[in-house]
Amino acid sequence: MNQMELLWDYQQTDIQAEAVAKEIKGSPERQKLVKYRDYLLEQQNTIKRIEEEVLTMQDRLEVLEDAVKLVEDQLNSLQKKIEANEPQDVEQTERYLNDAQRMMSNLSEYEAEIKRIRKDAADRDRLQYDVKVRAARAKAEFDKLKASYDEEYKKKNEELTALKNVLAEKAKAIQPNWIERYNTIRRHAFPPLARLNGSQCTGCNMSLPSGVVKDVQSGKDVECETCGRLLIV
Numbered sequence: 001m002n003q004m005e006l007l008w009d010y011q012q013t014d015i016q017a018e019a020v021a022k023e024i025k026g027s028p029e030r031q032k033l034v035k036y037r038d039y040l041l042e043q044q045n046t047i048k049r050i051e052e053e054v055l056t057m058q059d060r061l062e063v064l065e066d067a068v069k070l071v072e073d074q075l076n077s078l079q080k081k082i083e084a085n086e087p088q089d090v091e092q093t094e095r096y097l098n099d100a101q102r103m104m105s106n107l108s109e110y111e112a113e114i115k116r117i118r119k120d121a122a123d124r125d126r127l128q129y130d131v132k133v134r135a136a137r138a139k140a141e142f143d144k145l146k147a148s149y150d151e152e153y154k155k156k157n158e159e160l161t162a163l164k165n166v167l168a169e170k171a172k173a174i175q176p177n178w179i180e181r182y183n184t185i186r187r188h189a190f191p192p193l194a195r196l197n198g199s200q201c202t203g204c205n206m207s208l209p210s211g212v213v214k215d216v217q218s219g220k221d222v223e224c225e226t227c228g229r230l231l232i233v
């Protein structure tokens with residue numbers, strides 16, 4: 001066998017291996033598994049996002065609680081100040097009142113925000129719980145499917161490994177530059193070798209110019225100008 005015929009023989013095994021690989025990839029169980037896995041990842045991301053949001057809320061709560069303490073202190077010292085020197089005139093009374101009102105208004109703003117954050121945090125706790133329950137259910141389904149898929153995959157994988165071993169064995173008889181060329185074409189056209197049928201490329205069914213056909217017949221290595229496959233008589 002010349003290099004081209006050896007390569008053709010190599011391609012026959014490659015086609016078988018590709019079919020098995022496709023079967024493995026395309027198995028409905030595997031596709032379901034991928035869906036479950038994606039779903040699980042999504043839930044994990046949601047849980048993480050919620051945790052981060054809750055952390056941010058806790059930070060904000062601490063800031064607000066400090067602010068509340070500060071205003072309470074301010075109110076206390078204002079009260080002491082008023083007790084120590086009672087307002088002498090209307091103006092002074094108004095100043096005290098304004099100060100007190102400003103502080104009270106700050107206080108109620110802070111307290112409203114604290115209330116809002118506590119409610120948001122409680123909502124998130126519930127949401128997180130729901131997500132965790134859903135994720136646990138999906139994980140159980142995933143594990144069950146995985147067990148039966150592994151069983152199925154084991155046989156197919158053995159088949160694929162055996163074919164790959166045959167490929168490696170066949171490749172030994174072929175010059176490396178031919179294997180390299182085969183793999184380069186394989187990236188855009190599979191299978192990479194195409195027989196001539198009259199003047200037609202059997203890879204893409206296009207007719208080839210008679211000059212090209214002659215070149216192939218005389219044993220030159222020529223690629224189909226349409227699909228790029230290596231032509232063989």
Ligand SMILES: [Zn+2]
Pocket residue numbers: 194201202203204205206224225226227228229
């Ligand atoms: Zn072609």
